[in-house]
Amino acid sequence: MSTAIELAAAVRSGTRTAVDxxxxxxxxxxxxxxxxxxxxxxTAAEARAAAEQVDRTVAAGDDPGPLAGxxxxxxxxxxxxxxxxxxxxxxxxxxxPPYDATVxxxxxxxxxxxxxxxxxxxxxxxxxTENSAFGPTRNPRDLTRVPGGSSGGSAxxxxxxxxxxxxxxxxxxxxxxxxxxxxxxxxxxxYGRVSRYGLIAxxxxxxxxxxxxxxxxxxxxxxEVIAGHDPRDSTSIPEGSPAVSEHLLDGVDGLRVGVVxxxxxxxxxxxxxxxxxxxxxAxxxxxxKVEEASVPAAIYGLSxxxxxxxxxxxxxxxxxxxxxxxxxxxxxxxNEMMIATRTAGFGAEVKRRIMLGTYALxxxxxxxxxGQAQRVRTLIARDFAxxxxxxxxxxSPTSPTTAFAFGxxxxxPLTMYLNDVCTIPSNLVGDPAMSVPFGxxxxxxxxxxxxxxxxxxxATMFRTAAVLEGAAP
Amino acid sequence: xxxxxxxxxxxxxxGLEVHAELATATKMFSAAPNMFGxxxxxxxxxxxxxxxxxxxxxxxxxVELAIRLGLAVHCSVEPSVFSRKNYFYPDMPKDFQxxxxxxxxxxxxxxxxxxxxxxxxxxxxxEEDTGKSTHMGGDGRIHGASHSLxxxxxxxxxxxxxxxxxxxxxxxxxxAYVSELRSILVATGxxxxxxxxxxxxxxxxxxxxxxxxPFGTRCEIxxxxxLRSLGRAIEYEARRQVDVLEAGETIRQETRHWNEAExxxxxxxxKEDADDYRYFPEPDLVPLAPSAEWIEQIRADxxxxxxxxxxxxAEAAGVPKTTDSVAVIVERDLDGLGLATLELGADPGxxxxxxxxxxxxxxxxxxxxxxxxALIALETGGELTATQAKQVLADVIATxxxxxxxxxxxxxxxxxxxxxxxxxxxxxxxxxxxxxxxxTGDQKARGKLTxxxxxxxxxxxxxxxxxxxxxxxxxxxxxx
Numbered sequence: 001m002s003t004a005i006e007l008a009a010a011v012r013s014g015t016r017t018a019v020d021x022x023x024x025x026x027x028x029x030x031x032x033x034x035x036x037x038x039x040x041x042x043t044a045a046e047a048r049a050a051a052e053q054v055d056r057t058v059a060a061g062d063d064p065g066p067l068a069g070x071x072x073x074x075x076x077x078x079x080x081x082x083x084x085x086x087x088x089x090x091x092x093x094x095x096x097p098p099y100d101a102t103v104x105x106x107x108x109x110x111x112x113x114x115x116x117x118x119x120x121x122x123x124x125x126x127x128x129t130e131n132s133a134f135g136p137t138r139n140p141r142d143l144t145r146v147p148g149g150s151s152g153g154s155a156x157x158x159x160x161x162x163x164x165x166x167x168x169x170x171x172x173x174x175x176x177x178x179x180x181x182x183x184x185x186x187x188x189x190x191y192g193r194v195s196r197y198g199l200i201a202x203x204x205x206x207x208x209x210x211x212x213x214x215x216x217x218x219x220x221x222x223x224e225v226i227a228g229h230d231p232r233d234s235t236s237i238p239e240g241s242p243a244v245s246e247h248l249l250d251g252v253d254g255l256r257v258g259v260v261x262x263x264x265x266x267x268x269x270x271x272x273x274x275x276x277x278x279x280x281x282a283x284x285x286x287x288x289k290v291e292e293a294s295v296p297a298a299i300y301g302l303s304x305x306x307x308x309x310x311x312x313x314x315x316x317x318x319x320x321x322x323x324x325x326x327x328x329x330x331x332x333x334x335n336e337m338m339i340a341t342r343t344a345g346f347g348a349e350v351k352r353r354i355m356l357g358t359y360a361l362x363x364x365x366x367x368x369x370x371g372q373a374q375r376v377r378t379l380i381a382r383d384f385a386x387x388x389x390x391x392x393x394x395x396s397p398t399s400p401t402t403a404f405a406f407g408x409x410x411x412x413p414l415t416m417y418l419n420d421v422c423t424i425p426s427n428l429v430g431d432p433a434m435s436v437p438f439g440x441x442x443x444x445x446x447x448x449x450x451x452x453x454x455x456x457x458x459a460t461m462f463r464t465a466a467v468l469e470g471a472a473p
Numbered sequence: 474x475x476x477x478x479x480x481x482x483x484x485x486x487x488g489l490e491v492h493a494e495l496a497t498a499t500k501m502f503s504a505a506p507n508m509f510g511x512x513x514x515x516x517x518x519x520x521x522x523x524x525x526x527x528x529x530x531x532x533x534x535x536v537e538l539a540i541r542l543g544l545a546v547h548c549s550v551e552p553s554v555f556s557r558k559n560y561f562y563p564d565m566p567k568d569f570q571x572x573x574x575x576x577x578x579x580x581x582x583x584x585x586x587x588x589x590x591x592x593x594x595x596x597x598x599x600e601e602d603t604g605k606s607t608h609m610g611g612d613g614r615i616h617g618a619s620h621s622l623x624x625x626x627x628x629x630x631x632x633x634x635x636x637x638x639x640x641x642x643x644x645x646x647x648x649a650y651v652s653e654l655r656s657i658l659v660a661t662g663x664x665x666x667x668x669x670x671x672x673x674x675x676x677x678x679x680x681x682x683x684x685x686x687p688f689g690t691r692c693e694i695x696x697x698x699x700l701r702s703l704g705r706a707i708e709y710e711a712r713r714q715v716d717v718l719e720a721g722e723t724i725r726q727e728t729r730h731w732n733e734a735e736x737x738x739x740x741x742x743x744k745e746d747a748d749d750y751r752y753f754p755e756p757d758l759v760p761l762a763p764s765a766e767w768i769e770q771i772r773a774d775x776x777x778x779x780x781x782x783x784x785x786x787a788e789a790a791g792v793p794k795t796t797d798s799v800a801v802i803v804e805r806d807l808d809g810l811g812l813a814t815l816e817l818g819a820d821p822g823x824x825x826x827x828x829x830x831x832x833x834x835x836x837x838x839x840x841x842x843x844x845x846x847a848l849i850a851l852e853t854g855g856e857l858t859a860t861q862a863k864q865v866l867a868d869v870i871a872t873x874x875x876x877x878x879x880x881x882x883x884x885x886x887x888x889x890x891x892x893x894x895x896x897x898x899x900x901x902x903x904x905x906x907x908x909x910x911x912x913t914g915d916q917k918a919r920g921k922l923t924x925x926x927x928x929x930x931x932x933x934x935x936x937x938x939x940x941x942x943x944x945x946x947x948x949x950x951x952x953x
Contacts, residue, residue, distance in 0.1 A: 079525065079526040098519060099526075204757050234528065234757060234758050311753060315557050318559060323563045323623070324522060324524075362751060366753070
């Protein structure tokens, strides 16, 4: 299987056509998508038109860009002009965005070929893709297991060979956790690195778009294409896209690596913990200085997250009221119509989080819940900042376990929420983190190791991941 | 009016919230046009409609205008934060409004009314407007309507909400405050201040109490869109509250609706039913921290405000700054002409009279101060009477000609005393009964008859006589 970088090189040099590359991937989708259900929609016709355009550009002697002719799958919470964008929810039934997300525009400018919209937990709320209104996605490594979530479709699409690249969104681990469970690379950039314009919001202060790929180098290439300032997102970092690919092979000699003590204890499966320790040894063998690192407040991330994220979600999802777009269930009055629409349109997990968030923001409870959670968030940021005084990067598991079976964690929402314990702190702090495959668990399923870095230090993070990729068993 | 508004022993307490639409080209958080009166749902874009995935980007001009107004009303400009005010309503596209809540941009200011009263301003904060619902198939209210139409053109229009302290004591003061605020909004360029187009909307918080006791429970009257409505609504509400309290009942804290046709307020919703707005900081925007340099540059660029202009004109004219004519002249933007004329040494009393009363016609604003000064010199030199001067001035405004030449062309020449006395004698002779009553009557009768005689003399002399001189001569003759 070719990497994205190899495909783009072939298309740019005229060795292969973009249409040929596309056909190869559409054939792969044709072969196994029915079992996997990575996609809510495969946009074959639009993809063909885009691929033909790339080929015309090459034929004219021009350069279509660094992702020329590379098929890419898009999480179905990224707005695509004139193409249904559902968030895997019934409430957006029939809505066609009148605009492309900034990342979609940047992909087009780089010559990439979007091939479809991938499945997710409804509004990105979940860790298994079981919360999709359109049915779950299956893990290509083991069809009896979940792919993780919420970006389960995007992770599965890459793992299944449907596309060498995909985009997801990560609010509490929604890129990294499915990447780990599906055995691919998944990156959550620094908050503000990638424009959120056109990403349908779950929790605005935590959401960040990022890449999935089979290799660290492909993920770095995609990251460079989508990163950089966007005036349409007020939380966008002013700088342009950072150069990370050119530092991928710089190695980790002398790099100070901390293994987060608090994220290797209770609740982490022994086989997963063992892979993380082996990863640390691999970095040490490559010249890094590896030590235990304590980030005491990290364990409070989960509690803070499940107040802040639902609070923001309760407000962000208010607009789905049946008045302007999407589903409308008619009723006698406007108010009753809104209630009927939201009752029919949202799934159980979305409703649960809207209620949690509404409660957390209520008069009389705000300080005890939302206010307190924000204070905890500040403490976590302080502890990470202190750790980064001593370390250049930190290491932890991405997910406490390998991929679990369907239905395993749906009965009790709290057991599902615990899946995010290692990934949530980066979202609360706004720092970058990525998951890189590193061996397998006792069940033979992939384990992901998480590399965490301080804000804007993606280059260091990527080159650490590249060393792990090379050393992976 | 205030003396008779409320029964003895009651005092009215009013605080006002004025929503002013800022005069930006585009909306608060998007590039959609900020334009009144266009076809419904034409000035919209993904951000205006709150489409999924859209994000707000703050309009720098709106911030600048907010700071301009804030500085003009002596506020301190502070680092501020936008929050979300959450409630469901069809004309609010995101089902939350972005508004400044606990950290507003302007705090702690004041403005001075023309009568010298100072009204405190608690805050003036930025927020976005909502769309506009039209309820069909009923009496225009949402209850009983068959369906509603929503126009989102107004959604996202930048608003400045200016909140006064409860320093207002009469309906007239409330009107004067809004009027002064409107002048300041226009002077700063922050808003066009057009109440009839909804550019300015007023909510009034009204309570009554006995002086010396704590303020009473207040009611908020929503959406008063003219000065007349404002005055009437406050007056009605104050009397209603006194009636309720004097009947031994209590006032419920509530929001009330003003019915212009019926001239009364009625309950909209009581406090217990109020929405819990679940305010929290808007995560899609960053805190707003205007630099000190920017604030100072805006301050330096501000034109003088009405109160300052009144003070300057009053000082130049040597009259109190609360003089009515001074307020009128500034309100009509004629204080520049007044000041320039005064600088040329013209008589201050005559300058104020002419600029306030005789400059309403076309071209008044272009009148050259030296021509007005020349006219006043003719008047004070006794060569023109007040009446003649007014006529000459009208011609000077229309033609730009020299006052002396206009006077000459009109045949206006100062009457000699002899000619004036002769004319007066003739009028007295022709009206012996009136003269007898003038001579022997009391102060009141003489006052009335003075008007009669002066009028007759004016008529006989075709306005050339000086009213003051006629009165003096009449009194002199009566005294014998």
